[in-house]
Amino acid sequence: MTTLLATERIKLFTTRSPWWSALLALGLTIGMAVMVALNHGGNNPLRVEHSQFGIQFGLMIITVMAALAITTEYRFATIRTTFQAVPNRSGVLLAKCVVVAVLAGVLGEIAAFGSWAVARMIDSSPELAISTGDDLRMVAGAGLVFALAAVLSVAVGVLVRQSAGALSILLIWPLLVENLVALIPNVGRDIQDWMPFINAGRFLNPVPEAPQSPWGSLLYFAGVTAALLIAALVVANKRDA
Amino acid sequence: MTLLAVERMKLFSTRSPWWCTAIALAITIGFGALMSGTSNAASPMNVAATQFGYTFGLVVVMVMAALAITTEYRFSTIRATFLAVPNRPTALLAKTAVVAILAGIVGELCAFGSWGISKLIKSSADLGIDTAYEWRAVAGVGLVYAIAAVIAVGVGVLVRHSAGAIALLLIYTNLVEGLVTLIPTIGPKIHRWLPFNMSNAFITGDADITTRPINEGPPPAEAGLGPWPALLYFAAFAVVVLVIAITTAKRRDA
Amino acid sequence: MIEAVGLTKRYGKTLAVDNLSFSVPTGRVTGFLGPNGAGKSTTMRMILGLDTPTGGSALIDGKRYRDLHQPLRTVGALLDAKWVHPNRSARAHLQWMAKSNKLPARRVDEVLEIVGLTAVAGKRAGGFSLGMSQRLGIAAALLGDPQVLLFDEPVNGLDPEGILWIRKFMHRLADEGRTVFVSSHLLSEMALTAQELVVIGRGKLISQSSTEDFVAQATENTVRVRSPQLAVLRGALGRLGANLRDEGENLVVSGMDCADIGELAAREGVVLHELSPQRGSLEEAFMQLTGDSVEYHTELTDGQTPATLVPAGK
Numbered sequence: 079m080t081t082l083l084a085t086e087r088i089k090l091f092t093t094r095s096p097w098w099s100a101l102l103a104l105g106l107t108i109g110m111a112v113m114v115a116l117n118h119g120g121n122n123p124l125r126v127e128h129s130q131f132g133i134q135f136g137l138m139i140i141t142v143m144a145a146l147a148i149t150t151e152y153r154f155a156t157i158r159t160t161f162q163a164v165p166n167r168s169g170v171l172l173a174k175c176v177v178v179a180v181l182a183g184v185l186g187e188i189a190a191f192g193s194w195a196v197a198r199m200i201d202s203s204p205e206l207a208i209s210t211g212d213d214l215r216m217v218a219g220a221g222l223v224f225a226l227a228a229v230l231s232v233a234v235g236v237l238v239r240q241s242a243g244a245l246s247i248l249l250i251w252p253l254l255v256e257n258l259v260a261l262i263p264n265v266g267r268d269i270q271d272w273m274p275f276i277n278a279g280r281f282l283n284p285v286p287e288a289p290q291s292p293w294g295s296l297l298y299f300a301g302v303t304a305a306l307l308i309a310a311l312v313v314a315n316k317r318d319a
Numbered sequence: 320m321t322l323l324a325v326e327r328m329k330l331f332s333t334r335s336p337w338w339c340t341a342i343a344l345a346i347t348i349g350f351g352a353l354m355s356g357t358s359n360a361a362s363p364m365n366v367a368a369t370q371f372g373y374t375f376g377l378v379v380v381m382v383m384a385a386l387a388i389t390t391e392y393r394f395s396t397i398r399a400t401f402l403a404v405p406n407r408p409t410a411l412l413a414k415t416a417v418v419a420i421l422a423g424i425v426g427e428l429c430a431f432g433s434w435g436i437s438k439l440i441k442s443s444a445d446l447g448i449d450t451a452y453e454w455r456a457v458a459g460v461g462l463v464y465a466i467a468a469v470i471a472v473g474v475g476v477l478v479r480h481s482a483g484a485i486a487l488l489l490i491y492t493n494l495v496e497g498l499v500t501l502i503p504t505i506g507p508k509i510h511r512w513l514p515f516n517m518s519n520a521f522i523t524g525d526a527d528i529t530t531r532p533i534n535e536g537p538p539p540a541e542a543g544l545g546p547w548p549a550l551l552y553f554a555a556f557a558v559v560v561l562v563i564a565i566t567t568a569k570r571r572d573a
Numbered sequence: 574m575i576e577a578v579g580l581t582k583r584y585g586k587t588l589a590v591d592n593l594s595f596s597v598p599t600g601r602v603t604g605f606l607g608p609n610g611a612g613k614s615t616t617m618r619m620i621l622g623l624d625t626p627t628g629g630s631a632l633i634d635g636k637r638y639r640d641l642h643q644p645l646r647t648v649g650a651l652l653d654a655k656w657v658h659p660n661r662s663a664r665a666h667l668q669w670m671a672k673s674n675k676l677p678a679r680r681v682d683e684v685l686e687i688v689g690l691t692a693v694a695g696k697r698a699g700g701f702s703l704g705m706s707q708r709l710g711i712a713a714a715l716l717g718d719p720q721v722l723l724f725d726e727p728v729n730g731l732d733p734e735g736i737l738w739i740r741k742f743m744h745r746l747a748d749e750g751r752t753v754f755v756s757s758h759l760l761s762e763m764a765l766t767a768q769e770l771v772v773i774g775r776g777k778l779i780s781q782s783s784t785e786d787f788v789a790q791a792t793e794n795t796v797r798v799r800s801p802q803l804a805v806l807r808g809a810l811g812r813l814g815a816n817l818r819d820e821g822e823n824l825v826v827s828g829m830d831c832a833d834i835g836e837l838a839a840r841e842g843v844v845l846h847e848l849s850p851q852r853g854s855l856e857e858a859f860m861q862l863t864g865d866s867v868e869y870h871t872e873l874t875d876g877q878t879p880a881t882l883v884p885a886g887k
Contacts, residue, residue, distance in 0.1 A: 110498065118503045131501045138494060142486045149482075241482040242335075242389075246382050249486065253493035254375060261371065262353055263362040325673040332665035333658055395656040398623055399713070402650060403673040406623050406640040532712040 082164065082173035089156075090147055090177055099143030100181075104189055106135035111193035116199040123205040126188030126213045126281060129197035133220055134279075136189040140224050141248050144231035147178050149241040161319045168311050175232050175307065179225040190217045215292060216282050218227045222296065223278045230239035230274070230303040251275070274302040322404065322413035328388055329396075331415055339383030340425050344432060346379065352434030355440040364444035365390040366453040373460050373522065376429040380422045380464045381488050384471035387418050389481040401573045415472045415561060419465040426464030429545050430457045432433040455546055456522055462550065463518045466557045470514075473560035476568050491515075511543035514556040520549040574599050575754055576722060579629030582615050582776075589615045590767060591776040592629065597754045597769070599720075602747045604767030604784065605756035606859070612776040613756040614652065617725050620754075621650055633721055645674040649714030650723040654706035659699020663690055663709050666698055671716055684712040704735045711742070722746055724755040728762060740766050760859040764788060772859075787854035795827045796834055806843045813837070825851070 090096055112134025117122045148171075151157040164170050194217050198206050208214050231248055238244040252275035260270045270276055271289050280288050281296040291296060330336050350372030358364040388411075391397040404410040434457050438446045448457055471488055478484040492515045500510045510516055520542030542549050575597040582590040590612040597603045607613050618624040620631040622638035630637065641647050657666050667681040685691045688708040693701075699711060707727060714722055721746055724743075728736045743766055747753050757763050763770060763784065770787045774780040780787060800806055803824055810817060810826060818825040826834060831848055838845050 110502075113502045113506075117505050128503075131498065134494060134498065135490075138490050139486075142482070142490075146482055242382070242386055244487055245482055245485045246379075248487070249489035249493065250375070250378055254378060254491065257369070258350075258374070264359070265356045265357060321672060321675055325669050328665065328672060329658075329661075332661045332669070389585040389610050390658065394658045395653065396658050398652070399656050399670065400673075401623060402621055403645055403670050405641065405644055570625070572618070 079169070079173065080091050082169055085164070086170075086177040088173075088175045089160075090181065092107060093149070093150070096143055096181065097145050099139050099146075100185055103136040103143075103185055106139065108134040108192045108196055109188040109196045110135060112200065115197040118201060123203045124201045125205045126194065126208060126216055129194045129206065130190060130216060130220070131280070132193060133282070135166060135192060136186065136220075137224060137227055138249060138253070140185060141227055141231045141252075142245055144178045144182060144228035145235040145244040145248055148174060148232050148235035149239060149244050150241040153241060158319050167314050167319075171236060171311060171314055172233070173192060175229045175237040178187060178228045178232055182228035183221040183225035186221035187218065189224075190220035212284070212292075219282050219296070223299070224282060226296075226300055226303050227275075227278065230306055233303070233306040233310040236314050237306075272298075322409060323417055325404075326414045326417040329400075329414075330421065333390070334419065335386050335390070336383055339379050339386075340421075341431055343376040343379040343383075343425055347376040347429035348432040348436050350375065352436045352440060355437035355444070358441060358444070360388055364441045364446065366434065366448055367456050367523070368436045369446065370430060370456050370460065370522070372433060373430065373463075374519075376426065376460070377464060377467055378489060378492065380425055381467050381492070382485055384418045384468035385424060385475040385484040385488060387502035388414060388472050389479060389484050392479040393481060398537060398573050407546040407569050407573075410567060411472075411476060411565050415469055418472055419468045422468035423461040423465035426461030427458065429464075430460035454525055459522050459550075463522060463553070466550075466554050467515075467518065469557040470560050473557070473564035476564035477560075507541070511541060512552075514553050516542050517544065517549040517556075518553040520544065521546045521553065524549060574752060575631065575633050575723075576635075577616070577620070577629070577631045580616060580619060580626055580631055581628035582619060582624065583627040589776055590619070590626075593735040593773065593776065593778050594629075595771045595778055595781050597752055597771070599752045600747060600750045601768045602743050602753045602755060602766055603769040603771060604763035604774070605754060605771050606760060606763050606767075607756075607758065607773040607779075609758050611758075611773050613758075613773065614725055615776075616773075617650070617652060617723055617754075617756060619651070620723065621648070629872070634820070643674040645670065645676065645717035645719065647717070647719050648721045648723065649717060650725075651707070651710040651714045651727060652723070652725045654703065654710040657698040657706065657709065660697050662695050663698050663701070663712075664694040666709065667682075667713060667716060670713055674717055676717055680716060680718075687715060688712040703730050704732065707731060707735065707739070719751070721752045722754070724753070726756055726758070728757070728759075736762075794830075795825050795851045796829065796831050797847060797849050797851050798824045798826060798834060798845065800824075800838070800843055800845050802843045805841055806838060808841075809837055809841050810834070814880045823847070 080307065096236040111129045114128050114131050115124060118128065139228055146156075151160065161167055194206075194208070208217060231244075233247055235244045238247065256270065256273040256276050259273065260266045262269065277290065277295040280290070281292045284292045284295075288295065347370075350385055351369045354368050354371045355364050358368070391400060400410055401407060426512075434446065434448070437444070448454055471484070474488055475484045478487060496510065496513045496515050499513065500506045502509070524542060524546045577596070578594050580590055580593040581588070593612070593616060605613055605616070615624060616631075619626045620633065620638065633641065638648065639751050657663075664681060664685065667684065668678065670852065671678060671681050682691070682694075682736045685694050688711050690705065690708050690712060693705065698706065701709065705779070711724075711727070731739065740762075743753055743755060747768070755763075755766065757766075766785050769782070770784050771781045780790075781791070787811060797820070798806065799822065807817060807824065810824075810829070813829070816827040818827070829837075831850055835845070835848055838848075
């Protein structure tokens with residue numbers, strides 16, 4: 079397994095897209111925190127959650143990066159080379175998930191703490207201190223959400239195999255579908271409670287009306303991710319490479 | 320005219336436009352059906368609510384438009400194109416026109432399809448398209464799709480990679496414009512002048528007679544201009560993107 | 574007639590094509606020869622208006638490609654057989670190209686017939702083998718019945734049958750009075766296909782001549798000598814100014830023929846075990862010429878190792 083992990087790490091970092099994605103994710107997230115902190119004025123003090131407004135930028139870009147990590151293998155047929163070198167397909171794909179997830183997790187932590195730190199540098203209001211458990215979960219939890227989202231993206235990438243298709247699904251689903259379902263009369267809100275990315279968001283930013291606790295929400299997101307990953311592994315093992 | 324025919328042949332001899340058209344129609348009309356099916360006395364159906372899914376169709380159409388040009392780069396058929404038609408601006412304008420026309424037609428089909436299915440399901444509801452607002456809400460969808468397709472082609476020419484272009488378009492339209500409003504003080508002011516907010520203002524702005532609660536359709540936009548100027552603004556933005564794209568393509572090695 | 578004048582292409586710091594001037598005459602197959610990375614494809618792309626030259630110009634019958642009206646009627650090109658949308662059928666690919674230059678639709682079926690793809694015309698091009706893709710590319714090049722044709726490495730990766738087919742095809746096109754410009758990194762292939770040769774190395778022109786002249790001029794004639802008294806013979810030959818090179822136990826002499834060397838040996842009373850004329854191979858000659866810019870002084874005498882190779886001019 080360590081060999082597989084090392085292999086996947088080399089594969090990931092010898093292409094350009096993870097570097098670009100990392101730069102963009104950090105730049106946009108922290109940049110958003112700067113914008114918010116600089117323009118914040120008036121009566122409401124700047125709080126921890128304000129510094130985390132940009133975290134969704136980072137999340138979406140990490141999603142793109144993770145999906146590309148596997149779809150580009152299909153596009154350039156390097157997946158065949160990979161399976162030729164290591165016929166244990168589940169092992170290969172799990173190793174890729176781990177590597178991508180670790181990178182995503184690290185970037186998530188840097189993005190979240192970086193956003194908080196720049197906000198803190200610009201504005202020294204005491205409300206910006208990480209004092210409660212909720213505050214800590216909101217910032218430190220970003221890495222967990224990023225890592226899980228990365229695994230989910232790899233799974234979707236394995237299932238779809240095309241960059242364009244995988245990205246369309248992975249961006250349209252959380253950004254549009256999950257938000258718009260709430261507008262369906264009567265049943266919309268109840269459906270939304272069981273949307274995976276909504277739950278991931280509620281882990282960081284809990285809402286009182288949610289049926290699950292914050293950690294319950296994260297668990298649900300992890301469950302959806304696991305289900306997709308298992309589906310992806312089964313399909314990859316059955317399918318011709 | 321010949322070039323328009325050429326681009327039409329190219330577009331329809333691949334599979335992605337068919338797929339995207341089918342998905343756009345299914346989602347928008349499906350949501351129209353969902354909306355009318357779940358409506359009741361407490362939240363009655365109206366014309367605006369039938370267009371609930373128009374933003375879905377919009378993103379799918381933009382993906383289709385971007386792919387129409389990025390796949391040419393991916394498979395290097397853009398070189399074959401420029402060999403056959405060395406006048407690059409003409410070739411790209413022809414493609415943009417064809418894609419925009421298709422997007423417009425898909426938009427009208429989505430809009431009237433959603434409206435039609437709602438009328439079938441809730442024949443009792445007041446779904447007559449009478450006011451200027453109601454016409455814009457339904458028939459305007461095609462215009463917005465066509466202009467959005469022009470933007471997507473422009474971005475596709477500039478970025479040249481499917482993944483990059485799609486990520487840029489989807490993240491911008493669905494995340495950036497929305498998140499901008501979260502910036503305190505200046506955020507909402509900037510948002511009033513962002514292009515896709517403007518296009519939304521054309522569809523949902525000036526909700527004259529049909530004043531409606533937020534859960535009955537796409538929420539009305541807070542834009543800096545009235546509906547028709549907003550559409551012009553949106554179109555002007557598309558033209559700027561396209562001009563930059565064509566200038567770049569002309570200068571760049573194919 | 575294709576004419577390149579001072580054609581230059583710079584990518585950042587690297588000069589891919591350096592002040593290249595040559596002309597491709599009408600009615601002949603002209604080979605465009607150079608090792609991989611010499612700038613052949615870049616040059617062809619500049620001729621076809623795909624890439625903009627940093628300097629100089631390339632003209633086809635006196636016009637830039639981008640100024641040609643309906644260019645497929647004047648110039649046909651096959652630069653890369655994979656420049657096809659994989660989900661488009663072969664016929665659909667040719668149809669849109671024909672339409673773009675207002676060529677009649679029946680021309681599509683004609684060229685499919687010429688290259689022998691009629692049976693698979695409705696199949697998606699992505700499923701084609703390399704040979705079939707190459708044929709489709711040639712069909713596209715022939716669409717407008719052009720007088721000028723460019724082919725970039727058309728035989729690369731083809732099986733012997735495919736290579737033979739292409740070779741015959743080029744000759745047929747030239748016999749019909751067309752200008753055929755075909756690139757390759759294989760001199761042996763070009764020697765069989767081309768009548769004229771434009772040879773480049775590292776983006777620079779090395780020679781332009783007929784294939785015959787090039788081969789004659791490039792391949793040096795040498796004589797191999799084997800003798801138990803090589804030292805004596807070496808001294809005598811050296812005094813006459815012959816070029817000598819050791820090759821294992823043998824001596825390779827250039828600048829003198831067998832008769833001269835034999836007579837000299839008789840005069841000096843040297844026993845000869847072998848005296849045989851050698852003809853340099855085409856590939857060697859080619860390497861010698863195009864390798865110019867990376868040339869090393871090879872003074873490999875007995876006991877010396879390649880570690881002592883010194884770059885020219887240092």
